[in-house]
Amino acid sequence: MSSFSSSNVSTSPIEGQKPGTSGLRKAVKVYQQQNYTENFIQCTLLAGLGDKLVGSTLVVGGDGRYYCVDATRRIIKICAANGVSKLIVSQNGLMSTPAVSCVIRKYKTDGGIILTASHNPGGPNADFGIKFNTANGGPAPESVTDAIFELTKTITEYRICHSLEADITRLGIQTFQVDGRDFSVEVIDPVKDYVDYMKEIFDFSLIGQLLSDGLNVLINAMNGVTGPYVKKIFVDELGAQKSNVVNCTPLEDFGGLHPDPNLTYAADLVNELAKGHHGFGAAFDGDGDRNMILGQNAFFITPSDLLAVLADNLDCIPYFKKTGVKGYARSMPTSGAVDRVAKAKKQNCYEVPTGWKFFGNLMDAGRLSLCGEESFGTGSDHIREKDGLWAALAWLSVMANKKKSVEEIMKEHWKKYGRNFYTRYDYENCESTPANQMMENLNKFASDGSHIGQSYSSGGKTYTLAKADNFAYTDPVDGMVSKNQGIRIIFSDDSRIIFRLSGTGSSGSTIRMYIEGYEADPAMFSLDSQDVLKPLIEIALRISQLRELTGRQEPTVIT
Ligand code: G16
Numbered sequence: 001m002s003s004f005s006s007s008n009v010s011t012s013p014i015e016g017q018k019p020g021t022s023g024l025r026k027a028v029k030v031y032q033q034q035n036y037t038e039n040f041i042q043c044t045l046l047a048g049l050g051d052k053l054v055g056s057t058l059v060v061g062g063d064g065r066y067y068c069v070d071a072t073r074r075i076i077k078i079c080a081a082n083g084v085s086k087l088i089v090s091q092n093g094l095m096s097t098p099a100v101s102c103v104i105r106k107y108k109t110d111g112g113i114i115l116t117a118s119h120n121p122g123g124p125n126a127d128f129g130i131k132f133n134t135a136n137g138g139p140a141p142e143s144v145t146d147a148i149f150e151l152t153k154t155i156t157e158y159r160i161c162h163s164l165e166a167d168i169t170r171l172g173i174q175t176f177q178v179d180g181r182d183f184s185v186e187v188i189d190p191v192k193d194y195v196d197y198m199k200e201i202f203d204f205s206l207i208g209q210l211l212s213d214g215l216n217v218l219i220n221a222m223n224g225v226t227g228p229y230v231k232k233i234f235v236d237e238l239g240a241q242k243s244n245v246v247n248c249t250p251l252e253d254f255g256g257l258h259p260d261p262n263l264t265y266a267a268d269l270v271n272e273l274a275k276g277h278h279g280f281g282a283a284f285d286g287d288g289d290r291n292m293i294l295g296q297n298a299f300f301i302t303p304s305d306l307l308a309v310l311a312d313n314l315d316c317i318p319y320f321k322k323t324g325v326k327g328y329a330r331s332m333p334t335s336g337a338v339d340r341v342a343k344a345k346k347q348n349c350y351e352v353p354t355g356w357k358f359f360g361n362l363m364d365a366g367r368l369s370l371c372g373e374e375s376f377g378t379g380s381d382h383i384r385e386k387d388g389l390w391a392a393l394a395w396l397s398v399m400a401n402k403k404k405s406v407e408e409i410m411k412e413h414w415k416k417y418g419r420n421f422y423t424r425y426d427y428e429n430c431e432s433t434p435a436n437q438m439m440e441n442l443n444k445f446a447s448d449g450s451h452i453g454q455s456y457s458s459g460g461k462t463y464t465l466a467k468a469d470n471f472a473y474t475d476p477v478d479g480m481v482s483k484n485q486g487i488r489i490i491f492s493d494d495s496r497i498i499f500r501l502s503g504t505g506s507s508g509s510t511i512r513m514y515i516e517g518y519e520a521d522p523a524m525f526s527l528d529s530q531d532v533l534k535p536l537i538e539i540a541l542r543i544s545q546l547r548e549l550t551g552r553q554e555p556t557v558i559t
Helices: 036-052 068-081 097-106 142-152 192-201 204-212 227-237 267-274 303-312 318-323 337-345 357-364 388-402 406-417 432-447 529-544 546-550
Strands: 002-004 007-010 024-027 057-062 086-094 112-115 127-133 157-160 172-178 181-188 217-220 280-284 291-295 328-331 349-352 370-373 377-380 419-430 455-458 461-470 487-491 496-501 509-519
Touching: 036 068, 036 127, 036 142, 036 157, 057 068, 057 097, 068 086, 068 112, 068 127, 068 157, 068 172, 068 181, 086 097, 097 112, 097 127, 097 192, 097 388, 127 142, 192 227, 192 318, 192 388, 204 388, 217 227, 217 267, 227 388, 267 280, 267 291, 280 388, 291 303, 291 388, 291 406, 303 328, 303 337, 303 370, 303 377, 303 388, 303 406, 303 419, 328 337, 328 357, 337 349, 337 406, 337 419, 349 357, 377 388, 388 406, 419 432, 419 529, 419 546, 432 461, 432 487, 432 496, 432 509, 432 529, 432 546, 455 529, 461 529, 496 529, 509 529, 509 546, 529 546
Parallel strands: 002 172, 057 086, 057 112, 086 181, 217 280, 328 349, 328 370
Antiparallel strands: 007 157, 024 127, 112 127, 172 181, 280 291, 370 377, 419 509, 455 461, 461 487, 487 496, 496 509
């Protein structure tokens, strides 16, 4: 076994290393600055593991974007020097975010480091990200990310074992002696543990039968990390043809795609499904935690509706037959469609701030089985991350049980519960000063009770303001309070307008405007959500003065 010595390298704090909604996402060029990656990893290890650091075991994986391999090599050297005893590293550094969560839990490690900027574009001129997950397999809570940030402001040195090189292309265990301690790197197949788990959760033979009975699927991995998982699950296990899966080779720049599965950036899938040859379509983002589901003729399931339909049909999935259903949750901007199901089923439905990290405590406390976010995230307590492939398999399970099409399932749901019309407008990369000004004005509007009871009219519709606030959340498990989580403007008919700034962008400010309106009249169900919500959209733009302040007349993305 080769022996190595580590050394301390002097460094100084670098500004702006504050993790956002999900990890520290910055341009690759920022990460490539001297000591940038090293500083952040050192602080992550110290704050994330505390007195468990020496002797700990961690998982390291990433979405395969540019700089992942380079960062993985640095992480191995820094972990070795900090007394970590074992790293479980995915082969070639490739592992989806849900698979990392699965592996952390399965092997009961002390946590993991995920290298991803998720749905942000990749490549030398695009984005990179580093995220720390704790021993429960979920994204670190704010207390940990705040502690990491505090350390980045005072760091003076990091520890590194420069000469140690592990070969991450080769499966198996490599052992080293570092400063007299044992250190090992186990390189694992990134797909196996995850696929084994999916086979326990779902009835693969039932879903396979659905495909062999003629359901023609189209699965688009958007050149992200899910490609090998998609091939294994859909082609090898479920019997789909190779032509049913596309963009399945992970590429460092995602082949120039913006790997965000929504109607704008997954337009390829939408256009193919619109031809009517496929009965089910799904796309996943760069790191595999997001999903978009479409039916024949590109019938779009909003993530909020997807959550509600699954909530109503968990009995179609063997996992929940075993565990029972312990409750539901959604992020605050996600529509209230799932709340209606929860009410009917007499289950709790929690409303948490945007960010998957807020679901973990509820799951660990046995209060939550299924949750989701409007940002194309759906998942359950099988792991502690949202899970794109899981969502696709869950929907296929419902189809296989009900023997109905995507559209029929959705329409049946609306008939039962009514329809929560929903849309989100993104204004990407705005200048920060006017965006902050807008949020400040909205905050004043929300905190000044004088607007309550006021009427707002547009397009022949009038809404009365019932409540406005800046959403704050108290975690029911540990009592932690998270403030300033978005402006809520709620009308007397439960229609809602929400504004918040994205926490995942790498530059400028992205404004998100969320609009929701409920209709119980079946005559309305087939209308286009943009038409139904037009009056509320106009009112939202008027109250916020978004166009006047930012100069943006149209959003960058509408979903
Ligand atoms: C991350 C978080 C999600 C969150 C989303 C959007 O997703 O994990 O919980 O909903 O960001 O955040 P924002 O609106 O602040 O941009 P991902 O897929 O980027 O990891």
